[in-house]
Amino acid sequence: MLRSCAPRLRTLGALRGLTGGARPAVGDAGPALRLFSSEKFIDKDRSLPNPSWSKEIRLLFDQFMKKCEDGSWKRVPSYRYISPQDSKPTKEEGQMSRARIFSRSYDDGLGFEFVMFHNDVEKRTVCFFQGGPHLQGPSGLLHGGALATMIDVTGGVTAVMTGEFVMTANLNINFKRPIPLGSVIVINSQIDKVEGRKFFVSCDVQSVDEKTLYSNATARFFLNYIHSD
Numbered sequence: 001m002l003r004s005c006a007p008r009l010r011t012l013g014a015l016r017g018l019t020g021g022a023r024p025a026v027g028d029a030g031p032a033l034r035l036f037s038s039e040k041f042i043d044k045d046r047s048l049p050n051p052s053w054s055k056e057i058r059l060l061f062d063q064f065m066k067k068c069e070d071g072s073w074k075r076v077p078s079y080r081y082i083s084p085q086d087s088k089p090t091k092e093e094g095q096m097s098r099a100r101i102f103s104r105s106y107d108d109g110l111g112f113e114f115v116m117f118h119n120d121v122e123k124r125t126v127c128f129f130q131g132g133p134h135l136q137g138p139s140g141l142l143h144g145g146a147l148a149t150m151i152d153v154t155g156g157v158t159a160v161m162t163g164e165f166v167m168t169a170n171l172n173i174n175f176k177r178p179i180p181l182g183s184v185i186v187i188n189s190q191i192d193k194v195e196g197r198k199f200f201v202s203c204d205v206q207s208v209d210e211k212t213l214y215s216n217a218t219a220r221f222f223l224n225y226i227h228s229d
């Protein structure tokens with residue numbers, strides 16, 4: 001029986017519903033923003049171009065927004081918070097009142113700049129990602145943990161759009177080639193199989209011209225039941 005994550009689940013389900021089947025505005029997840037608005041607080045959808053986006057990621061964005069016109073693809077909105085309850089300044093004191101989604105915790109251009117598009121029929125998600133200067137690992141290269149985060153989130157979104165609220169059970173990543181910091185990469189993620197509450201996902205990470213395979217990964221995401229006591 002789902003309890004404490006029910007509101008979150010409802011939200012994710014509703015968000016999935018919006019992106020999965022609702023009447024979407026062209027390429028958008030429909031009125032998803034309303035899910036995150038309250039009288040005082042409207043969380044900004046961060047999966048939209050901002051001045052830090054390079055020409056390359058903007059071009060990819062435009063290409064996929066066109067693919068959304070027939071409804072086969074949907075742009076996945078992305079916010080600093082995962083549910084309306086989080087999106088309003090929480091009543092919690094101290095540090096926890098500042099909790100937000102890790103991959104949306106940097107100012108524009110400094111960290112994770114990305115946009116995802118999901119295809120419900122093909123059960124796959126494409127993420128265009130541009131890693132900012134605060135994600136540096138070895139000099140001039142993207143930190144492996146930053147790439148792992150994007151693989152985790154992209155795979156998680158692929159499962160969420162197919163299932164409901166998920167938790168990552170494991171993530172197996174092969175780092176094949178270093179990724180120049182600031183470059184745009186393409187993360188392709190798909191559901192390989194679903195066994196009960198387990199989603200088996202595979203991802204590959206390529207350069208935009210598809211000439212370089214930077215990484216490949218497999219992951220398992222679990223529908224996260226909160227067992228009744």
Ligand SMILES: CCCCCCCCCCCC(=O)SCCNC(=O)CCNC(=O)[C@H](O)C(C)(C)COP(=O)(O)OP(=O)(O)OC[C@H]1O[C@@H](n2cnc3c(N)ncnc32)[C@H](O)[C@@H]1OP(=O)(O)O
Nearest residue numbers: 015076082152153156157160166167168169170220222224
């Ligand atoms: C639109 C945008 C929205 C936003 C969308 C954003 C998506 C965000 C995605 C990021 C998500 C995260 O980072 S989540 C944060 C990182 N992950 C975590 O903190 C997860 C911590 N771990 C757990 O909560 C738990 O271990 C679970 C939920 C993973 C599994 O617990 P459980 O459900 O109790 O499972 P349990 O009964 O132990 O085992 C059930 C079966 O699964 C198997 N199993 C259990 N763990 C594993 C494992 N790690 N790898 C393989 N198999 C496993 C067991 O062998 C057993 O097999 P059998 O006997 O059935 O054969």
